[in-house]
Every structure is written in structure tokens, then in C-alpha cells.
Amino acid sequence: MILTVPPIVIDTSTLVDEFTLDQDDVNKLLDFTVKQLTARFAEEWEKNAIRELKSSRQQYINSLVVVDEGQAKGAVVLVGQLPNMIEQGVGSFDMKEGILKGPNAKISEDGKKYNTIPFSIGTPGALEENFNGGVMPEEIHSIAKKKEVDKPITSEDLKSLPKALKEPQKKKIVMPESKSFREYQHKNSIYEGITKTKDSVTGQTSYQSFRRVSENSDPDAFIHPGINAHNIAQKTLDSFDVPTIVGESIDMFLEQL
Numbered sequence: 001m002i003l004t005v006p007p008i009v010i011d012t013s014t015l016v017d018e019f020t021l022d023q024d025d026v027n028k029l030l031d032f033t034v035k036q037l038t039a040r041f042a043e044e045w046e047k048n049a050i051r052e053l054k055s056s057r058q059q060y061i062n063s064l065v066v067v068d069e070g071q072a073k074g075a076v077v078l079v080g081q082l083p084n085m086i087e088q089g090v091g092s093f094d095m096k097e098g099i100l101k102g103p104n105a106k107i108s109e110d111g112k113k114y115n116t117i118p119f120s121i122g123t124p125g126a127l128e129e130n131f132n133g134g135v136m137p138e139e140i141h142s143i144a145k146k147k148e149v150d151k152p153i154t155s156e157d158l159k160s161l162p163k164a165l166k167e168p169q170k171k172k173i174v175m176p177e178s179k180s181f182r183e184y185q186h187k188n189s190i191y192e193g194i195t196k197t198k199d200s201v202t203g204q205t206s207y208q209s210f211r212r213v214s215e216n217s218d219p220d221a222f223i224h225p226g227i228n229a230h231n232i233a234q235k236t237l238d239s240f241d242v243p244t245i246v247g248e249s250i251d252m253f254l255e256q257l
Helices: 013-019 023-052 057-062 081-088 096-100 138-144 232-239 242-256
Strands: 064-068 074-078 113-121 170-175 180-185 195-198 205-214
Touching: 013 023, 013 242, 023 057, 023 064, 023 074, 023 232, 023 242, 057 064, 057 081, 074 081, 096 113, 096 205
Parallel strands: none
Antiparallel strands: 064 074, 113 205, 170 180, 195 205
């Protein structure tokens, strides 16, 4: 991702006369100021990401990299495919190909690739952003906590629950080529298979579910609905007070002389 920044002009002529700066001092001043601008921009970009993002927040922030490009040069780079999808947006796409190329993918006896994807599930009241599988409803938690460790929730466990919880759900898929909609019908309730686990060291209880992905999976089963562009970098730049930060940086540099 490339974000164009307007030219920044720093007039050092009055400073040279007032503080008797030589050319080496001027070069150091310019370098210090640019590096300060770069670092402050990274800080503001991170703050805006924290405010705007939820489940993807930490991965996005970890992908912000400050680069020293030499004398009076600096850059803040957003690295990685997913963070840039979040920043710039992306239409619907099939996740299956990437999953089957993952490091944990295996080959079955009939020569087909497959992978098992774990999802962490939160209990009611937990922050949804901390769990890639979301937070379970109270009715599901009442069942899950009574199950033995490593014993998954079955369709039999769900039979007395409301229809919306026990029956397979439909997922709308946006097709950007035609702007039309398709629906994928899950084969089972999304809560079936949730399993209670216990850490052997801490004894802490947690919940997980798993989905098997293979070359034989339904073509629509792993279509991501797409990501709306967040444009956090541009929003940060639009509100970034360059003159004030330049002035503060110059004052900091002069105080160190």
C-alpha cells in the first residue's frame, strides 16, 4: 500500500542565524524532525486502528512497521496480506485454496488435501474480538459447560433449543462480478461440535470447535463475504497535524544542543 504524503518544507534559515548552526547541525535537525514525524504518524495510525478494529486489531497493529530509509527519510509500512485487505478492502473470495496450502494441511489416503481449522469460542459476556469463533449464546453455554472434557456438543444435545440455535444457518455470499447474492446452507448447526477443553497445567477451561476443509468440500462452504475498506492510514493522514509536530520536534532538537 502506497500513501502519498504532501511535500513538507522546513525553513531552517532563521534557525541557522539564531542558533549559529552549521551544515552538520542542519542535517541532523532535518533527520531528527523527519524521524519524529514518522514515529508520531505510526503512533497515531496505531491509535486509530485500536479504536476502529476489533477481532483483527492485534494482527493489524503488529503489521505496522517503521522503516528508517536514510538521511531525513522515513516510512510507515503496513505488511501482510490480511492487514492490507482490511485497509484497502476486498470482495468475496474463496478461502479454501489458502487453507489447503497452509503448513498444517495433510493428504488423505485417497490423495486429497485436507486441513482442520480450530476456532476458539468465548462464553457469554466475553469480548468477541478475543475469539475467532465468536461468543456462544447463553443457551449453548449451559449445555457446553455440563459436557465432559473433550466431548463435543451433538445434535441430540441441541434438540430442545429454539430453531435458530439447533438448525443449520444460511450464509449470504456477495458475488462482486454480478452484484447478486447466493446463499450457502450449512450442513449442521454452527454450535454442533463445540468442545470443552481443560489446560493440563493451569486447569483453565476453554471452548473450541473445528471445521474440516478438503478438496471435496462444498465450493461455497469457505467463501469469505469480503471486507469493507477501513482506510485507516488515510484517515490518520487527514487529521495529522504536521506543522505542530515539526515545531515540537525542532524545539526538542534545539534543547539537546
